[in-house]
Amino acid sequence: MTASISSHSEQNVQHAPLAGVIGWPIAHSRSPRLHRHWLDRYDLPGDYIPIPVRPEHLSDVLRMLPKMGFVGANLTIPHKETALQIADIITDRAALIGAANTLIFHEDGKIHADNTDGFGFIANLKQHAPDWSAARGAAAVIGAGGAARAVVASLLESGAPELRITNRTKIRAEQIKAEFGAKVVVYDWAQIGNMLDGAHTVVNATSMGMTGKPPLRVPFDALQSSALVTDLVYTPLMTDFLTEAQTRGCTVVDGLGMLLHQAAPGFERWFGQRPEVDDALRQAVL
Numbered sequence: 606m607t608a609s610i611s612s613h614s615e616q617n618v619q620h621a622p623l624a625g626v627i628g629w630p631i632a633h634s635r636s637p638r639l640h641r642h643w644l645d646r647y648d649l650p651g652d653y654i655p656i657p658v659r660p661e662h663l664s665d666v667l668r669m670l671p672k673m674g675f676v677g678a679n680l681t682i683p684h685k686e687t688a689l690q691i692a693d694i695i696t697d698r699a700a701l702i703g704a705a706n707t708l709i710f711h712e713d714g715k716i717h718a719d720n721t722d723g724f725g726f727i728a729n730l731k732q733h734a735p736d737w738s739a740a741r742g743a744a745a746v747i748g749a750g751g752a753a754r755a756v757v758a759s760l761l762e763s764g765a766p767e768l769r770i771t772n773r774t775k776i777r778a779e780q781i782k783a784e785f786g787a788k789v790v791v792y793d794w795a796q797i798g799n800m801l802d803g804a805h806t807v808v809n810a811t812s813m814g815m816t817g818k819p820p821l822r823v824p825f826d827a828l829q830s831s832a833l834v835t836d837l838v839y840t841p842l843m844t845d846f847l848t849e850a851q852t853r854g855c856t857v858v859d860g861l862g863m864l865l866h867q868a869a870p871g872f873e874r875w876f877g878q879r880p881e882v883d884d885a886l887r888q889a890v891l
């Protein structure tokens with residue numbers, strides 16, 4: 606990272622700290638429930654609110670929030686990429702991914718942008734599949750959007766020896782190869798089944814399978830039962846993709862834990878308490 610980030614408690618702010626999630630629309634976000642659960646659990650002063658902001662107003666709002674008592678914010682669609690153009694300090698991982706999901710407002714007014722999606726992705730796998738290690742074999746990532754970029758960065762950082770990727774729009778996968786280097790191998794969308802041959806980690810990073818969208822249909826014949834299969838989609842928790850992998854004997858991990866874990870670093874920096882990701886939190890968010 607380019608700089609260390611002091612926690613809110615170190616900043617000695619005189620008012621109850623505020624944080625929130627900024628998106629357009631924002632009503633669907635589960636982040637307020639998540640952070641309020643932690644505020645209640647640790648009996649901390651402060652609040653976390655949903656903030657609807659139109660794309661053209663993001664810059665003005667971000668400059669105003671620190672003056673209103675906000676110590677930071679999460680970002681969701683459509684602001685994750687634009688925020689990097691507004692931030693004053695950008696962590697290396699946010700720059701590599703090309704998007705920010707967590708902002709810390711410094712006392713001098715500077716906006717610090719980070720991306721914790723990859724951290725959340727790996728922490729979820731470690732929690733629910735403790736024997737899994739990225740370094741043990743090739744990873745296969747389906748999708749090449751913003752979330753896929755965070756997944757690719759974190760799998761490579763965790764030691765994946767080969768990173769296979771496919772995407773409906775191939776040029777986005779090729780762009781990832783151009784940026785992330787020689788370990789990345791691009792497969793045609795039609796070769797998705799071949800991509801799974803011998804893969805140790807398989808990830809759905811598309812939005813396919815979400816409630817209201819068609820399921821992601823993948824020929825699983827080449828999939829080994831020793832593979833770990835995970836889905837970033839968490840509504841529903843068990844997607845058809847995960848159910849099919851489970852029937853083939855694979856270890857499967859749903860995407861909700863990624864959402865919970867990605868929130869922890871921001872909460873710690875804003876409210877000064879390292880929060881726990883446990884079943885009570887899962888139930889609160891569900």
Ligand code: NAP
Nearest residue numbers: 748749750751752753773774810811812837838860863864
């Ligand atoms: P995004 O940037 O919009 O990317 C969407 C991806 O889905 C692209 O690869 C896109 O392919 C693919 N896709 C969409 N419709 C498709 C279709 N009909 N057929 C094939 N591919 C299709 O979105 P994102 O931010 O990366 O998010 C992707 C998913 O991850 C979403 O469901 C999101 O909710 C989830 N997510 C979960 C977490 C978590 O904490 N669990 C965190 C972040 C995101 P094209 O490039 O061809 O359009």
